[in-house]
Amino acid sequence: MSYLVKQVLLQSRTPLVQFQRFRGKINIQRPQKPHYERARVTAVTQPIYDKPPPEKNCFKKALKTDTINPYDKIIAKEVFNWLEHSKMVGIFHLNPISEDELFKIRVALHRQNITFKRYGKKIIKMAVDNTKYEAIVPLFDSNHCIVFSPEQNVATLIKITRKVPQMLLLGGILENRLLxxxxxxxxANLPNLQVAQAQFVSVLNMAAGQLVQNLEAHQNSFVNILDVYAKQGVSESGDATPEVSVEAASMEAEISAKESKITEVKDSTSADEESAKLKDDKPSSKKSDSEEPKE
Structure with a gap:
């Protein structure tokens, strides 16, 4: 009997019909849209609840007003004072950097008499509003820093900041001029003021020396021509035989030609004078011949 119960009643049998889904997994968070008829029925059957009454509050919300903090005014005056009394101002973009590295930068700049500061955009805008420094406001949109120095240590500043890749130079102010x-x-590549002044003085001295040289050029050339002519006369007499250059020979030829022209003019004038004298003598001789027969 127990064998029959085990074989007939307790034995598992495989089902004749097995259901299987072919649509894939069901997404509970993003279910598919139902059919139009079903969606309309669910929309109609949704319950409508009464809105709860509004809560009564005795406190009124405070309106936000743009009030200026007096401490911000003090800091803005300090920034403007730094801009007015600094001969060099450098503006940098500051990337993420640790405080230890920032402290090292402050120390290195402080040793060169350069002050490192960080201010907010609101403070900068308040400090330079309606001033000649108003053009630097767009440089402070992101994280930034600014350095001040009473001296124009541009080369030193660039040398220090090159070692810090987190500091990127955006611009600066030198002698009240935005660069x-x-x-x-x-x-930074230009020489200092003393070297520039020395170069300017040398240029002025060069111009003055060139002017004097140009003024004395004709006199020196005339003296050289006379010297060559004198040496040539000595060489012809046999006392000395100096070497004469081609240019000196040409100058001597010109001088000799001028002298020959002068002698020709003198000869012509002397001949004219003699002919004039002869003409004056002829009438006197005729008068003397006519007077002799009367005696």
Whole structure:
């Protein structure tokens, strides 16, 4: 009996019909849209609840007003004072950097009499509003830093900041003039004021010396011509035989030609004078011949 129960009642049998899904996995978070008829039925059957009454609050919301903090005014005056009394101002974009590296930069700049500062855009805008420095406001849109120096240590500043890739130069102010990055870098390659003054003095001295040389050029050339002519006369007499250059020979030929012209003019004038004298003598001789027969 137990064998029959095990074989007939307790034995598992495979089902004759097996259901299988062919649509894939069901996404619970993003279910598919139902059929139009079903969607309309669900929309109609949704319950409508009454809105809860609004809560009564005794406190009114405070309106936000743009009030200026007095401490911000003090900091803005400090920034404007730095801009007015600094001969060199450098503006840098500051990438993410650790405080230890930033402290090292501050120390290196402080040793060269350069002050490192960081201010917010609101403070900068408040400090330079309606001033001659208003053009630097667009440079402070992102994270930035600014350096001040009472001296024009441009080369030293660039030498220090080259070692820090997190600091990128955007521009600067030198002698109350806004410079771009390229102009700021070119200014570092210029010599200092003393060297520029020495070069200017040398140019002025060169111009003065050239003017004196041009004024004395004709006199010196005339003296040289006379010297060559005198040496040539000595060489013809046999006392000395100096070497005469081609140019000196040409100058001597010109002088001799001029002398020959002068002698010809003198000869012609002397001949004219003699002919005039002869004409004057002829009438006197005729008068003397006519007077002799009367006696």
């Amino acid at each position: 771009s990055r390229n102009e700021f870098m070119n200014f």
